[in-house]
Amino acid sequence: MKMIFGRRGIMVGIAAVLAGIFLLTSCGVNKAEVASKDQEIASLRSQLGAAQLDAKYWTQLTSIFKPVELPSMRDHKAFMTPDGVLLALHFDNTDLSKAQNLNWVAIGIPGKYTREDQERIEKQFGKGFTHFHDLMADTHGGQPGADGVWLMHIAVREFNAPWGAVQPGVDGRFMPTQPPN
16 A cells, blocks of 8 residues: 555656646747846846936936926926036936937026126136027016026937937037027
């Protein structure tokens, strides 16, 4: 009896192993596919870790900057530094939930809407501050002498804008606002 039970147990075990192999092979699962999926999972975990780190950095970066939300800048994520410098990400859609690409990074230096002030800022910070924005009135340009920011837009990719093809780098053609003398 002991011998029969032992053989029966062995037979049941062998049958279970064979059934498992049959199921795995009949379902189309093989070692290479399993290894590939394991590698894909590891890659996704790595991407998630990088995204979590990016989110942490973004939270740290924006924690001391005041958000700037203006109707004319719906396609921006803009922030004011404690000293009044504007930093903005300018996307390809006014509905940010539908944006697919970042077009420009913008830097806004506080100033007045005058030719002399634009020249002063470009002398101090470099050419390319072609666009003035009056933040109080939320207008491009503004009244002569208005306070606001002179903006430099730096394209981060190739794309077409209303004024033509844009290449990565300072976009000196970005919506120029001719200041009064």
